[in-house]
Amino acid sequence: RDICYLMHRPVPPPDPENLHGVSILKPLTGVDPNLYKNLETFFNQKYPAYELLFSVQDENDPAIMVVQSLIQKYPKVDAKLFIAGLRYVGPNGKINNMVRGYEAAKYDWIVISDSGIYMRPDTLLDMVSYMKADVGLVLQMPYTAHRKYGFASVYEQVYFGTFQARNSLGANAIGINCSTGMSCLFRKELLENVGGLQAFAKYLAEDFFICKEIVKQKYKTVLCSQPAMQNSGNCTVEHFHKRLIRWSQLRGAMLPHLIILEPISECMLMGVLISWALDFLFNVSPMTVFLLHTLMWFLSDYCLLRIVENGPLPFSKFEFFVAWITRESLAFWLSLRSHKNNEVHTDTGLTAVPPRLMTVPGPIPGLGHEGLS
Ligand SMILES: CCCCCCCC/C=C\CCCCCCCC(=O)N[C@@H](CO[C@@H]1OC[C@@H](O)[C@H](O)[C@H]1O)[C@H](O)/C=C/CCCCCCCCCCCCC
Numbered sequence: 001r002d003i004c005y006l007m008h009r010p011v012p013p014p015d016p017e018n019l020h021g022v023s024i025l026k027p028l029t030g031v032d033p034n035l036y037k038n039l040e041t042f043f044n045q046k047y048p049a050y051e052l053l054f055s056v057q058d059e060n061d062p063a064i065m066v067v068q069s070l071i072q073k074y075p076k077v078d079a080k081l082f083i084a085g086l087r088y089v090g091p092n093g094k095i096n097n098m099v100r101g102y103e104a105a106k107y108d109w110i111v112i113s114d115s116g117i118y119m120r121p122d123t124l125l126d127m128v129s130y131m132k133a134d135v136g137l138v139l140q141m142p143y144t145a146h147r148k149y150g151f152a153s154v155y156e157q158v159y160f161g162t163f164q165a166r167n168s169l170g171a172n173a174i175g176i177n178c179s180t181g182m183s184c185l186f187r188k189e190l191l192e193n194v195g196g197l198q199a200f201a202k203y204l205a206e207d208f209f210i211c212k213e214i215v216k217q218k219y220k221t222v223l224c225s226q227p228a229m230q231n232s233g234n235c236t237v238e239h240f241h242k243r244l245i246r247w248s249q250l251r252g253a254m255l256p257h258l259i260i261l262e263p264i265s266e267c268m269l270m271g272v273l274i275s276w277a278l279d280f281l282f283n284v285s286p287m288t289v290f291l292l293h294t295l296m297w298f299l300s301d302y303c304l305l306r307i308v309e310n311g312p313l314p315f316s317k318f319e320f321f322v323a324w325i326t327r328e329s330l331a332f333w334l335s336l337r338s339h340k341n342n343e344v345h346t347d348t349g350l351t352a353v354p355p356r357l358m359t360v361p362g363p364i365p366g367l368g369h370e371g372l373s
């Protein structure tokens, strides 16, 4: 319980009189069954000065109706909706979508929050509490709310609470850029110094480069105490695998050494290598070493997931076991699939073919943005 407390320990919130205003950018593309409920949590933040800047790319997007009905339901909340589809600043669809909201933001602390994020009423306050004078970027560690979609939701929760948490917490502890753009708070001036949000539209993984620029300006990146609760209504194993493959492609393009480090940092492959090495060096039974290694890893992952969840798991130990084995067994196969080609498929159906995905000079044929200005 003490370890749980260390991770989730909120820092004392700033004096309520001196809370800084925050503009929250919400880029939306389409509607899923949980969108209304997720967006509503942003209208219920216990925070005195914030605005909500929703944006969609297409004037026929059904998300417009959802946002409008929430704006009507909460007239006292400062909220605006932008239809940003006619503005093209680069191949990153999310940045294209957000850029009008970003320019209209009236506060100089900005939150970028993906459409599927669910917030507790004190989440914005938690993020702001970590924005000390030397901090430029506050991240919520990616995690997921428990959803009633059977195995797929347990599988996602196990992925984020074990593999992702291990790497995010480890990287954060030793100062490695492990940014994820799903929910983050930053100082607008630090982006303005390097050309504003639109300067990152040429990158598909804008979050990684935003973090890099902020660190270059000698500001720190920190994790806040609450993880990002992804709660999209689109929850299937196939959809999740597509996201994992896309992310893995991006990581491999930005940090090619991860193509090797990532698979060998996984339980199964590392177990095989350690068993072989110990057998070779000391003639120890490889099967015993492999089973002990896997058991220790499994138990540590269970503890880590409990810590991230900050309480009892919302599923049985057997479900955890099945989801854990599945994730560990499929990790290598997913890595291989991510190297199969250099096309990146996004949810909106766009396909980009930059050789190393880092920067893309101008519109990509086939993206559907040609002719827009
Ligand atoms: C001793 C060395 C051991 C090295 C072991 C390396 C193992 C690393 C394995 C995995 C790292 C997981 C990192 C978490 C990020 C996962 C999510 C991700 O890939 N996101 C990318 C894409 O994000 C979306 O992009 C589109 C955007 O619109 C969305 O909003 C985004 O969410 C994202 O761009 C990733 C950026 C950072 C990747 C950096 C990874 C560095 C990891 C180093 C880990 C070191 C651990 C050390 C432990 C002691």
Ligand SMILES: O=c1ccn([C@@H]2O[C@H](COP(=O)(O)OP(=O)(O)O)[C@@H](O)[C@H]2O)c(=O)[nH]1
Binding pocket: 026, 027, 028, 029, 057, 092, 093, 094, 095, 097, 098, 113, 114, 115, 116, 182, 243, 346, 347, 348
């Ligand atoms: O062309 C796009 C692609 C994504 N998004 C938004 O960007 C966020 C992240 O979407 P993505 O599918 O990239 O999320 P991931 O699967 O990487 O978490 C969501 O709020 C989307 O609505 C967008 O506005 N335009």
